[in-house]
Amino acid sequence: MNPEHRLHVHRYGPDGPVGLLAVHGLTGHGGRWRFVAEHLPDVTIAAPDLIGHGHSSWAAPWSIDANVAALAALLEEAAVGPVPVVAHSFGGAIALHLAAARPDLVDALVLLDPAIGLDGQWMATIAAAMLASPDYPDAAQARAEKEHGAWSDVDPGLLDIELDEHLVTLPSGRFGWRISVPAVMSYWSELARPALLPGSTPTTLVRATRTSPPYVDEALIDGLRAKLGPNFQLIDFDCNHMVDQARPAEAAAVIRAQLVRH
Template identity: 90%
Template sequence: MNPGHRLHVHRYGPDGPVGLLAVHGLTGHGARWRYVAEHLPDIAVAAPDLIGHGHSSWAAPWTIDANVTALAALLEGTADGPVPVVAHSFGGAIALHLAAARPDLVNALVLLDPAIGLDGEWMATIAAAMLASPDYPDAAEARAEKENGAWSDVDPELLDIELDEHLIALPTGRVGWRISVPAVMSYWSELARPIVLPHSTPTTLVRATRTSPPYVEEALIDGLRTRLGPNFHLADLDCNHMVDQAHPAEAAAVIRTQLARR
């Protein structure tokens, strides 16, 4: 881990030891978890900005492993023992690696439309498109991209908040998300790494049925089901990719259900 990898952490719920770690997706930030946390007022939630995102360190290396190391250090310093982890998209890949590498820190996983083990050609196409157009002429175009994509079923008021908090003016006069573009380019490659499975961590996977093309592949579901048996649960939700933004109450209910199984 780069010693400069400082994580900016958003905290929700009561003070005290962390009771739930929440990991956002690629190009996101930890404050997105506030809506899920509102439905879990009794749980102390830590929602860090990942490396290269938001107000956390943008220093290289930009890898899943570097984020796992940083998150492990966060839990070692703020939790009293192993905690459940809820994660969205790219955060799901990080959470799976964290549970595999440090099972002493993670006692349950809730994966919201996780992205891991994806096709390398597909990731190359996405990365090339981002490299060609990493920002926007104005906020209206940034909003339109989200409205016509993964955020199509998110409350417009939440999208307003996202633009207010996460879209910044660039030196070029254009606007872009508060992210390190080089870091995100590296992370698209990381998503083509092989699937990693937890050793025995009870896991619930929520598949967003409107995500097209899908991030959740049968290989991941089959691997989790084979590895975990009755400790694996699959739920389908009729929504686009931004599960925690479009359906925060339902996401919180899934977390409650998983906690009750422990």
């Protein structure tokens, strides 16, 4: 791991070795997992801010591989043996690469509407839009963007918490998320990388059926099913992209099934 890549880790549940690693999505932060953690009070959860996000290091390089190295170092230090990994969106891409690179650290994967192997032109369009308008004149516009997008079915109270914790006043007086914009620009490109499938790690993929356009395509599902056979499970949730925010209890139940399967 790059020694500059120090992760800020949100921890939930009892003291002790980490029993579950939770990986957030692009432009997010580890604090988002508290709502899932409320339904898993007996599980020791580590939910780091990814590189370039929240209170973690914003130092380059900004890549899936750099995050895999940082997460592997975290698990080597804080866990005893392999643990399940739950991951949302871009976090799903990182989790898949972590399981492929370090199967000794990953007991199972729970992928919540993962984003990987996406169309390169689509990612270029999103990145260009972010580059043109990376911040907001006020908090109301930041909130409206989420309310009318992927957060459309998230409880407004949870969105209030997101703005309180993750929206900051910039030196310009405008408002932006607590993220490194250059890092996120790099990560849009990373999402166009081909999916790296795990060798045999039991994997549950939760597809959000209201995400439009969808992040999960049939090629990823077919690839996981062909590679993992009975170790792969597909579950559909009737929600938008922010699965862990919109359906925290249901997401926790899927995670619990992996925790108790032995």
